[in-house]
Amino acid sequence: MLELLRSVWREPRPAPAPPRVWRDWVLVGVLVPVALLEGLLRPDLSWRALSVIVSTGLVATLLWRRSRPLLMVVVGFGVATVVSLVVGADFPKQNVLVFMVLLPYSLFRWGSGREAVLGVAVIAGKIGLSSVLGYLTPGDALGGVVVLAFVMALGAVFRFRSRARVRELDQVKLLERERLARDLHDTVAHHVSAMAIRAQAGIAMANSDPDAAVDALHLIDAEAARALDEMRGMVRLLRTEADLSPGPRVADLERLASRTRPPIDVEVVGDAGGLPSPVSAAVFRLAQEAVTNARRHAKHATRIEVRVVVDESTVRLRVSDDGDLRQAGSPGFGLVGMIERASLLGGTCEAGPNAGRGWTVTAVLPRAAS
Incomplete structure (x- = not known):
């Protein structure tokens, strides 16, 4: 329950809504x-x-x-509470104030x-105070709460439905970028193969x-x-709305250890400085995701170990914790x-429970990414 309350408290606002x-x-x-x-x-x-002034003024909150x-x-229910205390009754009583139910809706739809x-x-507080002072009957108070x-x-519901829609759109974009990346690979491979064949023919007939x-x-x-033109065009598409600054690498894994508990031990064995950028960035992202999980x-984990071993042909990543065992599922x-x-x-990536306690994520990537 405490974790649920913390997650609710830390829930950010959804995507920026139009002001009106x-x-x-x-x-x-x-x-x-x-x-x-x-x-x-x-x-x-x-x-x-007073009733006309208050009700027409509160309409502007919409x-x-x-x-x-x-x-x-705060403005809508606070003003209603203050005016009720001043006149000594639940106030104002105009039926038009039913529009104030839109304010709690908006709070859960667009608020953090x-x-x-x-x-x-x-x-x-407003409903409780009105009930205690006798401005509302128990039945009216219960009906209002419901x-x-x-x-x-x-x-x-509408908030999470909108978020699910955004995630679906992001997933479609990611899948499309994956297709573009594969097309880029196929295109470059085709042109490079053609250039290699032409070069061999030129050498033979020189x-x-x-x-x-x-x-x-x-x-x-x-x-x-032609290969450069096609590659530049696809890279522009892949980088649309992306951060073009250099991404994190294996050398940046120490940043993971600077966070809060449980403590993280990071160990890098071998020369990680000479890794190709895609492989080095992938190792960092895989370790970051495994640590986040x-x-x-x-639960009850006292440490998380991140170990990267670099040799002449492969890069091996192992992220392990000593927490309570999690049930393996989809x-x-x-x-x-x-x-x-x-x-x-x-490469490959696998995850599963340890023999005793904890969970381990293991990834093996070729040093020269295919």
Whole structure:
């Protein structure tokens, strides 16, 4: 339960929402006249002028409910609480204020976990205070809690549905980039093979037919130009919206050890400085993902060991913890990504429980990535 509360508290905001959309303006344009008409025409309305001013003013919170959901909840329910204390009754009582259920919805739809917890505290404080002071009957208070809980759950459902949609789109992009990477490999391999054949032919005919050797050089030059053009075009696609700065390497593994508990022991055996960039970057990413999984799932772990062994032909990575055994099941998305990354470089990646305690991830990559 404590871990659940921590995860909720640390939940970030979803992708930035637009500050306001046309529907917000329409709601404000409709609700303001309705609030004015209800305030003027409803015969049983007490504190008429104050009620109209408060209700029409609170309608404006809808314009910032996406970008400032917690602030709007505090303003809406805080103002209602203060005015209720001033007049000594649940206030205001205009039916148009049903629009305030949109504020808790927006809190769970676009707010962070921390904002959601604080907003729920504000709302619960308002309902609890009104109940204690006798402004609300127990039945009304319970009904309000049920309605608001449903609205907040609805906001959370739409939030995670939107996030799932974003993940699906990201997955499609990743798969497309993988196809582009394979196309790039095939294209470069084709042109390089053609250049090698032309070079061999030119060498064989250099003594007997110099002109044929020159023609072979021209063909090699044309093949090289085409290969470079196609490779640059695909690399531009692969790097779209990507960070072009140098990525982390094996030498950066010490950064993993600088984090919080459990402590991480990092050991690199062999010359890792001469590794090709794709292999070195893959070793770091695999170790990073394995350490993240260990921190997340290895209960009661006292240490995590990261060991990289580099020899003349292969790079071996081993990440092991001493936490409680986890049940082996279908691999999660993190392990699937690790296996895919290793296989793209011609290597392997496996994970499973140790003989006694803990879990181990092992990856073997060829030093010259295939």
